[in-house]
Amino acid sequence: MDITQQYALDLYRSAQQGVPAPPAPGRHDWRVAAEVREYRRFQAVIAERAATGGPLTRLLHAVRHTLRRRHHPTTPHTSTGARSVRAGC
Template sequence: MSITQQYLLDAYRAGQHGEPAPPAPGTHDARVVREWRDERRFRAVLAGRPVGGRLRRALGRRGPRPTL
C-alpha cells in the first residue's frame, strides 16, 4: 500500500467516525528540515565549531575554477 492510499484510507475512516482528517503526506516536511538544521547549528555553537558555510569553504579551497 502506498503512502497516498494509506492517507486516503485514514481520511475515509476519520470521516466515518466524525474525526478530523490526518494531515496530508509531506505537509510538514519543510518544517522538519528547518528544525533539523536549527538543531545542528545549535549543537555546533555549543561545541565551539563554525555554524555554517562548510561547503562554500571546501569549494573555495579548491582554488579558482578553470575557464572553458
C-alpha cells in the same frame, strides 16, 4: 502500501472517528526540513561543537552559489595575453 494509500486510509479512519483529517503528504516538507536543521544546530551547540553543518549543508550552499551565479552572471574574463594580442591587431 505507498504514501497515497496510507493517506487515504488515514482520511477514512479520521472520518469514521470524527477527528480532524491529517495534513496532506508533502504539505509541510520544507518546514520540517528547516526544523530538523535547526534541531541539529542546537544539538551541536549543546555538544559544544561548531554548528557548521555537514555534507548536506555544503551541498545546499554549493547549489545556492551556482544558482546565484546563473541569475547574476558576471562579464566574461579574458587573460591578459588575449587582450595584448587583440590590441596588437
